Amino acid sequence: MPRYTLLALLLLFLAGCTSQPPPQFSAEAQFGADDLLDGRLFGVGPEEAPGDPALLAVNDDMRAFLAERVPARASDSRKVDLILEGILEGGLKLEYDNLLTLPASEAFYRRAGNCMSFTNLFLALAREAGVRASYQEVMVPPTWTEGEHAWFYNLHVNVLVDLPGAEQVVDFNIGDYMRAYPRRLLSDEAGESHYHNNLGVHYMTHDDPARAFLHFRRALALQPGAGHVWTNLGTLYRRQGETARAEAAFRHAIDLDREPVAMSNLARLYREQGLPRLAANYARQVERVRSKNPYYQYYRAEQSYEAGAYLKAQRHLEKALRMQAKDHRFHHLMAMILTQRRQPQLARQFLRQAEALAADADKARYGNKLELLAGS
Template sequence: MSRFLKTGVVVLMAATIAVLLGACSSMPSVAELEALPMPQPSHQQLERVLSGRGLVDDTDAVILPAEDVFALSEPMREFLERYVSRRAGDGTKLRQLLQAIFHKGVLGLEYDPFKTYTAGDTFLNQEGNCLSFTLMFVAMARALSIDVYINEVDVPPIWEMQDRDTFVFYKHVNAVVNLKRGESKVVDLNLEDYDVNYRQRRISDRLATAQYYNNRGVQFFYQDEFPEAFRHLRKAIELEPDVSYLWGSLGSLYRRAGLLREAEIAYLQALRLSHRDFVALSNLGRVYTQLGEPDKAGQFHRLAKSFRETNPYYRYNQAKEAFDAGDPEAALALVKDAIRRYRKEHRFHHLAAVIHYRLGNMKQARSSLKYAAKVALDESVSGRYRHKLDKLVAASGS
């Protein structure tokens, strides 16, 4: 079986500026959220941030992009005709398609987490991130009459250790192919970002298209091309106006441009749509700091700190940092705290096993590896842990 296929019941986009938290994260209580100064934006305020005032020269002349992100180019159709037998079964067509996409002598698609393209441009450039690949693959698979849909995966939050107040949430997407007899296969460009343990769900083509425009907007955002960033982020919101993190991206654009009141409105709208959008909460604290409103800023910052300190993935990242710094005792205490908060993450138990092994605690190392294998839903991951456990048992003679 190709390494790009995973059997599963399925259920980056590479990085986006914001997203949802996993079920294991410690979220603010209703009382804490209600205590925050979060007025609902008025219709007039929302119209102002959606106009692009301050970001574009003429708000009345803004033309939003209108790309068919799933469109097949003529070279793509020729590619399918040449490398995939339409008379074959879906399983064979899927295998032939993936071999042609990834074989160095054919298309040879390369992974680049920072490149978001349409299906046609991904094929043309022979590179792209997870969203780019998924758009291209889904378009090609559907042209072959393969039953396929887009799957969104909640990847655990990552803290940037250079800035302990900064945490990055990613959304990862891949494709799920439904074959005969109820069998499903996950097709993923970057399996390192995927785990069957993660929360995941089927999403519509419309939402995937909005994510495309969001990613493109973020790319322009980091290049300080504010008019283009606005056009793309505005298009994303036009497609999916009730998705909180799209408003969060727009808020971050306004904040980067120094338009803090507009940023505030966009973040407040994100929070109106989802109180679970913790990135918007954190960013609002920074906006109020910049606006010179310390009381409001303090409320948001305290909530962000509480979330950070009680989140198991933050403790896990701290444990890895301590271990790499040569302090296994501190690392062990931190990873134990992560496990106490969330026992079903196999990575936590695997790290505990590694630390115990370094400290010479062979019995505890074996126990942690055994539990890691137990909670890993992916059989290949579980198998790797069992293999490590067998080697550890053999080496310790017990």
């Protein structure tokens, strides 16, 4: 299972839709944002909230851990290496556990956690050691399921370290991180919002709707414009059978930042409610925007390649490369397609580009393939 923050279920993407639901179903006039954050449906009072997680708090044990392993006069780059070594190797030997979303101090004592836990722990220790570091949000490409009927959309949080004249990404699962993925810095408040959103999803999928609601509400108090959290809140309402509230939450997510998964969830909701025209309208918008996603074109190219439809695969991949030319996997697949189409010289050009863009772990693999192509 990918080590990323699972944000919401279902299909893909976004787009404006001018059709409105009929009066008996439209939730816009019934439920505003304040109504959706009223917890009475879940038995939750207006002032009730999760406890302060003290997400990045550092205690004396953590300071002693740093003092033992990280010299105060070391360079920032060296401090980063020593903190990572202490967390992952000779010190804590932190183990990955997808179910543990923890503040820094809890991850320190339990020596386990998921990517968010690792991020909190590293960020807290790095700052305590005098290193400039921030949360970073990475927009990981969606993963489509068999038949293209569902997908997972992920926002992953890691750490960006500001070094003299350079920057370094620190990630618990750095092998899956790619420079080509869109990313942005997050404030500490937005980082904590991600933490509460993770816990909301956890409790929602473990049939604890009241606790899920509390964490979603807290996430939105920290980051009111986070469309993905409104989408998850809509999913929570939908699981409770509160269809009109679910619709309102999805529509609010779309109004805020045209949140992609909310549009897909809304299309499904309308299908289930016997509103085929609305559902079809949203589905057409979804398909149109999905076709403009380079990773969807790459997915289609892979499917066509595996089916032996090499020309069709090439056309999909040409579209993908026009939109995203920095992902080494696109160039590698094009090289494979061109090899099958008996164009070895052009295939070598794409493989060289794949090698240039790839991380060290993939460079050797591409170099070996170049040697094979050179002999053809």
